[in-house]
Amino acid sequence: MTTPNQSDKDRVVIFDTTLRDGEQCPGATMTFEEKLEVANLLDTMGVDIIEAGYPFASDGDFEAVREIAKRTKNAVICGLSRAAHKDIDRCAEAIRVAKRGRIHTFLSTSPVHMKYKLQMEPAQVYEMVISSVTRARNHTDDVEWSAEDATRTEFDFLCRCVEAAIKAGATTINLPDTVGYAVPEEYCDMFKRIRETVPNSDKAVFSVHCHDDLGMAVANSLAGVRGGARQIECTINGIGERAGNASLEEVVMAMRVRNDKLPYWNNIESTSLTHASKMVSAATSFPVQYNKAIVGRNAFAHESGIHQDGMIKNAQTYEIMLPETVGISATSLVMGKHSGRAGLIHKLEELGYKLSKNQIEDVFVRFKALADRKKDIYDEDIEALVDQEMASSHDRIRLVSLTVIAGTHGPQRATMKLDIDGQVKIEEAEGNGPVDATFNCIKSLVPNEAKLELYQVHAVTAGTDAQAEVSVRLSQDGRSVTARAADPDTLVASAKAYLSALNKIVMKNHRDVQVMAEAGH
Structure with missing residues (x-):
């Protein structure tokens, strides 16, 4: 819905890829139920397009995309696909039940990617662009094509591929800064030049997708919009591969607060931003850095005496936006x-x-x-x-009780009682320290091959009675999961965090078995 000061030409479409690119972040895997919860929130807060996953990657991803497509009321549901026809067909099957569905297919176009990753000549890549977009267009009239590593692609070749993709039926053209290499001025200029050079560029919406390897993902995304792009691909909390993606909350609030320099608008309900940040952080067990813009714990906190004095006199002295606008109560x-x-x-x-x-x-x-x-x-x-x-609402393994004997005279010993699928079991184990003894108890009660990759403790608040928040990362079969838990007792928090990570592995294994069984029928 526009106001007298908002025109359609200045509207920026928000494309959220938290459930796809965000989940590819090592250790950020979400359960099936968590994906549904996040998708529902993204839909209600006004995200235009939700990239729900990569259907060809696994049966679990396919089921998640299909279920999100089935449940979503407002947003377009998008599935990612490589240029291969079998990938595209699988993606089409997953989004078929959506009220509005999109196929997003991509292909590398930079010299380094074509030579070493694809091992293809430019002419072959060009033909595959046409073939893949045509295949996707046979399934749906909403097709997005991405030139992977666009910012390191030769300009003339990029223009040829973009023109061919639009001619084949692509309605959205994404020119991503896949490796976070660009700077704002050149990214803005790339979009201007492409739109001026490609004869049919007016028949497609151009999109930005920026990674944060040099810390410029948000700046580059907004520069791309200045260059004529009207879709921003981003994630909650900026999660994503390597250094992450452009942060949804940052691009949204940049347009709101600095509308004088960024005269664009979007449909995001900004008061939901903090809630979305916390939900994604909890689902992925990825903590939000305290000084993270917009949603970090310290984003609206003031400790300096000079700052506090200014805030008391007038909040505008040190705050450029009201905390209420992003969902933080004043x-x-x-x-x-x-x-x-x-x-x-x-x-x-x-x-x-x-x-x-x-x-x-x-x-x-x-x-x-x-x-x-x-x-x-x-x-x-x-x-x-x-x-x-x-x-823990879907956990199959729950902590009932824990007793630990520790001190200068060893050995350290833990006694633990767990509820496993409704059956209570008890075990006692020794270890090289109380945490090791606690984790050994869990391994005895729930035998597993998971390897502990990370164990981290910090205090939730100040004071000797503060809750300890423990982060645990486990890996099994090449897949990592991270979980967090808090408790005034550090050992109890450690046990809960380990069990939470283990539950994610158990749930994923259980779901894979279910999917395989259903496929067998």
């Missing part, structure tokens, strides 16, 4: 052991969470238990409780 409701359900519900809404009655009840029980152990309950404490509840 007021603070102190929580403690005397707080009731109504207060907790209000706080959850204030923090941007929308939970079911059962989830609220479970969080309330955990909140009361924490309040009995910890005098001051901060927003971060409540967020940690909610993230833990959302992460």
Whole structure:
């Protein structure tokens, strides 16, 4: 919906690839249920196109894309596909049930990619562009074609490929900075020159897709828009391969706050940005850096006395946007052991969470238990409780109890009780330290081949009674999963984080077996 000051020519389409490019980030794999939750939020917050996955990659990816396509009400559901016909056909099958579906097919066009990755001559690549787009267009009238590594592609060849893709039926042309090599001025100029040179360029929407290897993904994306692109491909929290992608929340708010220099608009409901950030962080177990723009914990925090003095006199002295515009409440409701359900519900809404009655009840029980152990309950404490509840809602393995004996006189020993698919089991194990003993208990109770790649601890808030937040990354069969958990007891948090990661592996294995069984029938 436009206002008198907003024209269609200045509208920027937001293409979110959190579920595809974001999930390719090592260790950021989401469960089937988590993907559905994230997709639902992206749809309700106004994302125009959701790239739900890469259907040909696995049966699990195919099922996730198809289910998201089935459930989504507003956004276009897009599937990624290589230029191979079998990939394109599989992608078409996954998005067929969508209200509106898109096939996104890509092919490398830079000399280094053609020579070493594809091992193809430019003439062969050119013909494959036409063939792949034509194949995709036979399935749907919404086809996007990407020139992988466009910023390192010879200009004349790029123009030929773009012209051919549009002629074959592509309605969106994406010119990605695949390796984060470009700088804003040249990226802007590339789009201007392409649109001026390619005779049929007016028949397609041009798109930017920038990686952050040199820290310029957002700047490059906005430069591409200045050059005539009208679609930005981005991810929540900027997650993605290597250094990540352009951050959705940053490009959205840059256009809102600096509309004088970036006179464009989009349909994103900005008050959902913080909630989306927290949901994706919880689903992927990737913490958001404290000083992350827009959604970081310190984005609206002021500790310097000079800054605090300025803020007291007028918030505009040090804040260029209202925290409410990105979903952060400007007021603070102190929580403690005397707080009731109504207060907790209000706080959850204030923090941007929308939970079911059962989830609220479970969080309330955990909140009361924490309040009995910890005098001051901060927003971060409540967020940690909610993230833990959302992460564990589908767990098949749950911690019942843990007792650890540690100290200067060894050996360290742990006794653990787990609920595994409804059956309670108990085990005792020794280890080289209390954490090792705890993890050895888990391995005895749930035999697995997972390798521990990361174990990290930090305090959620200040103080000796602060909750410990533990991050654990496990790898198995070439696939890594990361999980986090928080508890005032560091060892309990360690056990919960390890079990959360293990649950992700178990759920993925269980789903793969289900998909294979269904395929067999």
